[in-house]
Amino acid sequence: MSNNSDSAVGHAHHFTDMDQQREASTLGMWTFLVTEIMFFGGLFVAYALYRSMYPEAFAEASLRLNLLLGAINTGVLICSSLTMVLAVRDAQSGKVKGLVRYLIATIVLGSAFLVIKAFEYSHKIHEHLIPGSSFQFAGPFGQQAEMFFSLYFMMTGLHAIHMIIGIGVLSVLLYQAKRGRFTAEYYSPIDVAGLYWHFVDVVWIYLFPLLYLVSRH
Amino acid sequence: MSNTVHHSVVDRENDYIHAGYGLKSWLLTVDHKRIAILYLISITIFFFVGGFFAFLLRLELMTPAGDIVSAETYNKLFTMHGVVMIFFFLIPSIPAVLGNFLVPLMIGAKDLAFPKLNLMSWYVYNIGGIFALYALVNGGVDTGWTFYTPYSSTYSLSNVVPVVIGAFILGFSSILTALNFIVTIHKMRAPGLTWFKLPLFIWASYATSIITVLATPVIAITLCLLLFERLMGVGIFDPALGGDPILFQHLFWFYSHPAVYIMIIPSMGVISEVVTCFARKRIFGYKFMAYAIMAIAIFGFLVWGHHMFISGQSVYAGFVFSALSFMVAIPSAIKVFNWTATLYKGHIEFRTPILYAFGFIGLFTIGGLTGLFLASLATDVHLTDTYFVVAHFHYIMVGGAVMGYLGGIHFWWPKMTGRMYNEAWAKFSALILFVGFNLTFFPQFVLGYLGMPRRYYIYPDEFQVLNVLSTAGATILGLGYIIPMVYLLWSLRKEKNVGTNPWGATGLEWTTQSPPITHNFEKTPVVTGEPYVYQEEEKVVE
Amino acid sequence: MSQHVIPQKVYYLVFVTLILLTLVTVDVAFYNFGFLNIYIAMGIATVKATIVALYFMHLRYNPRLTWLFAGAGILWLFIMFVLTIADYITR
Ligand SMILES: [Cu+2]
Numbered sequence: 001m002s003n004n005s006d007s008a009v010g011h012a013h014h015f016t017d018m019d020q021q022r023e024a025s026t027l028g029m030w031t032f033l034v035t036e037i038m039f040f041g042g043l044f045v046a047y048a049l050y051r052s053m054y055p056e057a058f059a060e061a062s063l064r065l066n067l068l069l070g071a072i073n074t075g076v077l078i079c080s081s082l083t084m085v086l087a088v089r090d091a092q093s094g095k096v097k098g099l100v101r102y103l104i105a106t107i108v109l110g111s112a113f114l115v116i117k118a119f120e121y122s123h124k125i126h127e128h129l130i131p132g133s134s135f136q137f138a139g140p141f142g143q144q145a146e147m148f149f150s151l152y153f154m155m156t157g158l159h160a161i162h163m164i165i166g167i168g169v170l171s172v173l174l175y176q177a178k179r180g181r182f183t184a185e186y187y188s189p190i191d192v193a194g195l196y197w198h199f200v201d202v203v204w205i206y207l208f209p210l211l212y213l214v215s216r217h
Numbered sequence: 218m219s220n221t222v223h224h225s226v227v228d229r230e231n232d233y234i235h236a237g238y239g240l241k242s243w244l245l246t247v248d249h250k251r252i253a254i255l256y257l258i259s260i261t262i263f264f265f266v267g268g269f270f271a272f273l274l275r276l277e278l279m280t281p282a283g284d285i286v287s288a289e290t291y292n293k294l295f296t297m298h299g300v301v302m303i304f305f306f307l308i309p310s311i312p313a314v315l316g317n318f319l320v321p322l323m324i325g326a327k328d329l330a331f332p333k334l335n336l337m338s339w340y341v342y343n344i345g346g347i348f349a350l351y352a353l354v355n356g357g358v359d360t361g362w363t364f365y366t367p368y369s370s371t372y373s374l375s376n377v378v379p380v381v382i383g384a385f386i387l388g389f390s391s392i393l394t395a396l397n398f399i400v401t402i403h404k405m406r407a408p409g410l411t412w413f414k415l416p417l418f419i420w421a422s423y424a425t426s427i428i429t430v431l432a433t434p435v436i437a438i439t440l441c442l443l444l445f446e447r448l449m450g451v452g453i454f455d456p457a458l459g460g461d462p463i464l465f466q467h468l469f470w471f472y473s474h475p476a477v478y479i480m481i482i483p484s485m486g487v488i489s490e491v492v493t494c495f496a497r498k499r500i501f502g503y504k505f506m507a508y509a510i511m512a513i514a515i516f517g518f519l520v521w522g523h524h525m526f527i528s529g530q531s532v533y534a535g536f537v538f539s540a541l542s543f544m545v546a547i548p549s550a551i552k553v554f555n556w557t558a559t560l561y562k563g564h565i566e567f568r569t570p571i572l573y574a575f576g577f578i579g580l581f582t583i584g585g586l587t588g589l590f591l592a593s594l595a596t597d598v599h600l601t602d603t604y605f606v607v608a609h610f611h612y613i614m615v616g617g618a619v620m621g622y623l624g625g626i627h628f629w630w631p632k633m634t635g636r637m638y639n640e641a642w643a644k645f646s647a648l649i650l651f652v653g654f655n656l657t658f659f660p661q662f663v664l665g666y667l668g669m670p671r672r673y674y675i676y677p678d679e680f681q682v683l684n685v686l687s688t689a690g691a692t693i694l695g696l697g698y699i700i701p702m703v704y705l706l707w708s709l710r711k712e713k714n715v716g717t718n719p720w721g722a723t724g725l726e727w728t729t730q731s732p733p734i735t736h737n738f739e740k741t742p743v744v745t746g747e748p749y750v751y752q753e754e755e756k757v758v759e
Numbered sequence: 760m761s762q763h764v765i766p767q768k769v770y771y772l773v774f775v776t777l778i779l780l781t782l783v784t785v786d787v788a789f790y791n792f793g794f795l796n797i798y799i800a801m802g803i804a805t806v807k808a809t810i811v812a813l814y815f816m817h818l819r820y821n822p823r824l825t826w827l828f829a830g831a832g833i834l835w836l837f838i839m840f841v842l843t844i845a846d847y848i849t850r
Contacts, residue, residue, distance in 0.1 A: 013327065013736075014326065014327040014328035014329075014330075014332065014405075014736075015330075015405075016741075020404055020405070023404055024330040024331075024400050024401075024404045024405070027399075027400050027403060027404060028330060028331060028396055028397075028400045031396045031399050031400065031430055032396060034430055034431065035392055035396075035430050035431075035433070035434040036434070037434075038431055038432070038434035038435050038438075039434035039435070039437055039438050040438070041434075041435065041438075042434070042435045042438035042439055042442075042468050042471075043438055043442075045464075045467075045468065046442065046453065046464060046468075049461065049464055050461075053461075054459070131449055131451040132449045132450050132451055133450060135451075143452070143458060143459045144459055146451060146452070146458075146459070147451075147452065147453070147459050147460070150445065150446075150449070150451045150452075150453055151453075154441070154442065154445055158441070
């Protein structure tokens with residue numbers, strides 16, 4: 001967030017010291033995450049409502065999602081959270097090499113998630129499961145299944161946009177880290193980006209069972 | 218700042234306005250005070266755009282027949298009036314202008330926690346504004362500012378998409394400002410400035426920011442869903458396609474009821490500062506005022522269903538929402554009583570800001586009490602979607618929020634610019650605003666009670682007298698908004714003449730020069746005493 | 760605040776737990792517990808989310824203020840859910 005400081009170590013002019021600056025960044029990110037909770041929250045309310053209105057359709061539509069790819073993606077994201085937290089840890093102890101390595105790993109894993117997601121999306125296009133005029137779903141629940149897929153694409157799409165933003169932010173931080181911008185005293189951008197990354201992971205932790213595991217029994 | 222040529226000028230004018238010259242120094246500034254000025258310019262433009270629509274609406278309603286505009290145009294006019302006034306003026310008004318300017322000054326900080334985000338918020342605001350203005354010149358939008366589905370998502374042929382995108386983008390600018398305030402108030406208070414020594418304007422800004430942060434994302438996602446539905450042709454809210462339109466209303470009002478508090482709470486903060494200053498007395502029940510602000514902010518989230526009594530919501534839910542709505546009256550009443558008690562036996566100095574404060578207290582009380590009629594299930598069935606509702610929320614939002622905003626502008630104008638405006642003109646315009654406002658909106662209570670529905674461009678003949686009164690009032694009201702523009706701008710031609718503390722007010726912002734230097738204070742202030750120590754004057758009188 | 764450097768072991772332990780819980784949640788989805796299905800799935804997800812917040816996001820080592828903010832987010836989400844859904848189930 002605020003990286004107004006002129007040098008790598010000094011705090012920005014309007015803060016009294018490094019601690020105040022770091023605490024401000026952390027609190028700022030948590031505040032932002034609260035807005036994110038409410039942002040995704042609206043979608044979850046819609047999901048809860050329509051799932052309880054159309055349980056059979058949601059069950060049937062959910063079976064059309066690829067469980068294997070979904071599960072693999074969950075694993076990929078959890079791995080990326082691990083590498084992210086290790087990046088923060090190395091930043092805390094001033095190990096720039098490790099920081100760079102773990103940032104790269106996180107970016108690679110995040111991108112892998114998106115590639116797999118893109119595969120899933122292209123399958124859905126093939127199967128005419130994109131909501132709208134081309135949507136086709138055999139059986140009595142066509143319209144209600146379309147609702148499931150509308151929510152599926154909104155939820156996973158917004159999640160993917162958050163991933164893309166996260167990868168963008170991490171790439172900038174990677175560039176800065178390589179140039180020695182971060183030290184054991186000044187690493188709050190890494191810390192704060194980590195919070196964001198983990199939050200996006202948490203969202204997926206809920207999306208995965210809600211979308212892929214409605215009724216596998 | 219620089220060279221020898223301007224040396225004498227630089228010496229004399231050492232303040233944030235003269236900290237840099239040229240457009241670039243303003244458009245790329247990270248100084249919270251300059252960003253406040255940028256916001257002041259932007260929202261004033263939108264205020265007059267929204268006001269122009271109101272003028273056309275009132276003009277049309279002069280006569281029972283539709284003689285100036287068509288029904289379709291009328292729909293677009295009241296929609297654009299609502300959208301512009303609510304999203305582009307009222308929501309950002311006090312936080313983005315006065316809040317931006319004052320929050321760091323009042324807590325003894327050099328700037329907000331995230332100055333770049335602050336600047337970004339202004340750009341985001343303007344980008345949202347461009348979308349709205351684009352929709353405007355492209356033929357407008359006719360859904361009402363509430364964007365109710367399925368009309369907005371399926372049937373309306375107007376520019377729903379750009380307006381909704383504009384409102385969506387705008388939400389981020391409020392969120393950025395609010396986030397900045399929250400972190401700044403938590404982390405950057407001057408040494409010794411504990412929570413219960415904070416000015417009530419800071420409490421109000423904090424409460425507002427909390428609401429903004431918790432509520433705005435919900436409208437953002439709701440508008441996203443609306444866009445998705447409209448662009449993809451699917452049925453998230455359209456009952457014909459399996460959706461539920463009432464869900465839209467739930468999500469919409471989850472934001473939009475608290476949004477009323479985003480508009481009114483900052484005004485309450487301003488009024489608290491003004492009342493205590495010009496009564497020359499400590500604010501009555503300081504802690505209760507602080508708690509009441511927080512209580513309003515929190516209760517405000519539990520009442521949204523009172524907008525949906527006749528929408529098909531369950532009667533039990535309606536009952537609960539009605540009961541909870543009455544609860545908000547308690548902290549609101551505490552505030553009104555405490556302002557009154559502060560004024561009681563005060564040595565009131567009748568300067569312009571307190572005239573606005575008087576206006577606020579009276580009009581807010583009327584607006585609040587008529588709100589109780591609308592929160593009662595039985596009366597609401599009769600009054601829903603009539604002019605009674607229109608009058609009620611204009612008493613809150615114009616009589617309350619705008620009076621507070623203008624009162625605040627008049628109170629802190631000397632601090633912001635270093636100049637004092639013409640007091641006689643200012644008092645005169647405060648007076649005609651009050652008269653014009655009541656003449657405009659009081660007849661609307663009667664009209665609504667008699668059953669005139671809102672959002673129609675024609676009406677039965679028997680309502681004409683009251684409508685003509687209302688339009689006449691609106692003309693006076695309009696004048697009351699234009700006069701301050703003139704004398705405030707005129708004051709800028711004068712020499713700086715106000716000194717550090719023209720009102721003899723307490724608060725850290727009055728301890729630094731007017732206008733302040735870029736870093737606000739020469740030395741970080743240290744706070745030891747209570748807020749609002751207006752005792753000395755009383756001793757003098759004794 | 761988060762200057763506290765936590766042993767790598769903790770992170771690996773959390774990671775293993777998260778992977779295991781993912782496998783569990785997939786596995787239990789193949790059994791039918793009736794109306795409990797959704798609660799089980801959400802319960803496991805909430806445990807995972809809590810672990811991520813506590814350890815990966817260092818909430819455990821953060822001051823109470825951070826807890827307050829995170830808690831407020833969850834509480835308000837709860838308000839939105841309860842008051843909205845309450846309307847539908849009482850019609
Ligand atoms: Cu309301």
